[in-house]
Amino acid sequence: MKITKIDVIKVKAPYHEGISDLMIRRNLYQINHIYKVHTDEGIVGIGDDGRQPDEEIQKYIGRNPFEFMSGNAPTPLQQAFYDIMGKALGVPVHKLLGEKVHDKVPIAYWSIDMTPEEWVNEAKRAYSLGYRVHKIKARPWFEIVEQVEAISEAVPSDYKLRVDANDSFETPERTLQVAKLLRDYNIESFETPIPQGHIEGYQEIKRGCDIPITIHFGNPDPIEAIRANMNDSFIIAYPDSRAANAKREATIAQAAHLPVWIQIVGLGITTTYMMHLNATMPNATMPAITLNCLRANDLIKPSMIEIEDGYATVPDKPGLGVELDLDALENCRA
Numbered sequence: 001m002k003i004t005k006i007d008v009i010k011v012k013a014p015y016h017e018g019i020s021d022l023m024i025r026r027n028l029y030q031i032n033h034i035y036k037v038h039t040d041e042g043i044v045g046i047g048d049d050g051r052q053p054d055e056e057i058q059k060y061i062g063r064n065p066f067e068f069m070s071g072n073a074p075t076p077l078q079q080a081f082y083d084i085m086g087k088a089l090g091v092p093v094h095k096l097l098g099e100k101v102h103d104k105v106p107i108a109y110w111s112i113d114m115t116p117e118e119w120v121n122e123a124k125r126a127y128s129l130g131y132r133v134h135k136i137k138a139r140p141w142f143e144i145v146e147q148v149e150a151i152s153e154a155v156p157s158d159y160k161l162r163v164d165a166n167d168s169f170e171t172p173e174r175t176l177q178v179a180k181l182l183r184d185y186n187i188e189s190f191e192t193p194i195p196q197g198h199i200e201g202y203q204e205i206k207r208g209c210d211i212p213i214t215i216h217f218g219n220p221d222p223i224e225a226i227r228a229n230m231n232d233s234f235i236i237a238y239p240d241s242r243a244a245n246a247k248r249e250a251t252i253a254q255a256a257h258l259p260v261w262i263q264i265v266g267l268g269i270t271t272t273y274m275m276h277l278n279a280t281m282p283n284a285t286m287p288a289i290t291l292n293c294l295r296a297n298d299l300i301k302p303s304m305i306e307i308e309d310g311y312a313t314v315p316d317k318p319g320l321g322v323e324l325d326l327d328a329l330e331n332c333r334a
Contacts, residue, residue, distance in 0.1 A: 001043070001064050001088065006057050006077070007036040012334040013267055014296045018121055026112060029291065031334055032267055034299065034324065037080035039065065043087050046324055047079030048269040048299075049241075069096065071243025075264070078242060079273045079320065086319035093273070093320055097243060098280035104311040105278040107271070108133040108162060108261075108287035110294065113142055116150035123151045126293070127159055130307030133188055133287040135162040138169075138178075145181045152185050160188040162214075162287075169193040172204040179209035189214045189233065189286075196220065202230035214261070214286075217249045226256040233286055237277075238263040246277055254283040261286035268298030271305055271312075272320045279314040299332060301325045 011032050015023045024030070035047040037060075045065070052074050060073070065081040065088075073081055082093045094100045109126035111119060111134065119136065126134055134151070138144045148161060163182070169175040175193040189212040194201050196219045206213060212232035215225065225231060234253045237246040241264040253260045260283055264274050271292040278284045287310060292298050298305065300322040305312050315321025 001066070001084075002040045003037055003060050003063055003065060004040050005038040006060065007038070008051070008057065009034040009036070009329065010051075010334040011299065011329065011332040013299055013332050015294050016125070016296045018125065019118075019294060020296075022112070022114065022118070023294070028112065029265060033076065034267075034269070034329065035076045035080050036324075037065070037077065037084060039084060041088070043084050045080035045083035045087070045319065046269055047076035047083070047273070048267045049074075049076035049079070049264075052076065071097070071247070073242070075241045075266075075270075079269055082243075082273070082276075083319040090318050092314075092316050092318060093276040094279045094314060097277055098247070100279045100314065101282050102279045102284070102314065104313050105275050106133070106261075106285070106287035106310050107131070107293070107305075107307060107312050108135050108289055108310075110135045110289055110291050111137065113137040113139040115142070116147045119147050120150050120154040123155050123159065127155045129293070130309060131293065132158060132310030133160045133162055135164055135191070135289055138163050138165045140168055144178060148182055148185050148187075157186065160186045162188045162191060164191040165193045167192050167195045170195075172198075172201040172208070175205050176208045179205075179211050182211070183209075187211050191235070192216065199224070199228045199230050203228060206230065206232075217253070217260075222249070222252050226252075226258070231258075233259045233261065235263050236260045238265075243277060247281070250281040250284060254281075259283050259285045262288040263290075265289075265291050267292055267295065268300035268305060268322065269320065271298070272300070272315060272322050275305075275312055275314050276320065297325070297328045297332070299325050299328050303328075
């Protein structure tokens with residue numbers, strides 16, 4: 001089997017009506033790319049992610065997709081290669097990635113920094129769609145307590161919030177102040193409350209509050225972070241979401257008995273790929289992030305990935321288990 005052609009389709013997948021204007025104003029994730037990888041055996045694989053340079057894409061023409069079983073190709077091509085391999089062998093992608101240990105995987109909702117009223121509307125939408133964890137962006141120009149309080153009053157008590165400060169809490173003292181104000185709310189974790197290189201600061205935070213702390217894998221060196229006991233979990237596969245990289249990161253965290261969650265920004269194909277990858281990681285037990293939840297259409301069939309009580313069922317059909325919605329694709333070409 002050889003790759004004969006790779007089509008790259010530039011798309012602008014619409015956000016749902018409630019946030020469309022906001023995301024356009026912020027110019028966030030407006031353009032995506034769909035990849036269709038053709039083979040001489042008539043099998044076509046699909047992927048989606050950011051734009052890859054043309055010279056990078058051309059390197060794979062004439063190659064056998066099975067050469068990349070180890071998962072070291074760029075993310076969208078890797079998705080398509082695994083899709084081809086799975087279809088050729090008649091097995092789901094997770095069988096190519098390892099032993100499936102989860103039949104269902106947790107997925108979280110996501111929101112950029114917004115007013116309390118906007119967050120309330122998003123939380124209500126997310127809960128109605130089946131999500132039970134909501135990653136929210138904490139920023140100093142909004143009052144985080146007011147925002148969290150508004151969400152907590154609008155949705156049932158089993159709805160958890162993951163507060164991502166992107167290090168904007170700045171100091172351990174400020175982080176502990178915020179933790180004290182939020183201690184009566186259902187906070188799943190703090191993500192990167194202060195700069196990740198400040199190991200002593202994270203140790204101080206952990207001593208002073210019982211809200212779990214999560215950081216991005218790699219900064220500081222994961223072994224150093226684990227030895228310092230500075231965090232309770234890791235975010236993996238971001239920005240490098242190749243399967244080989246993600247599996248390595250998850251394994252290191254597992255050796256330290258720490259859970260992980262996967263973050264890969266993309267559309268429906270990326271979310272489906274993430275589900276297969278997540279299914280093979282014993283410690284990938286925290287809800288993943290892909291942002292697909294914000295779209296009005298995720299460009300795949302079956303349409304829109306169904307979430308029930310915070311979990312999505314891992315596909316068991318050959319390949320990724322989904323196909324492109326060609327009608328939706330045509331309507332979204334950029």
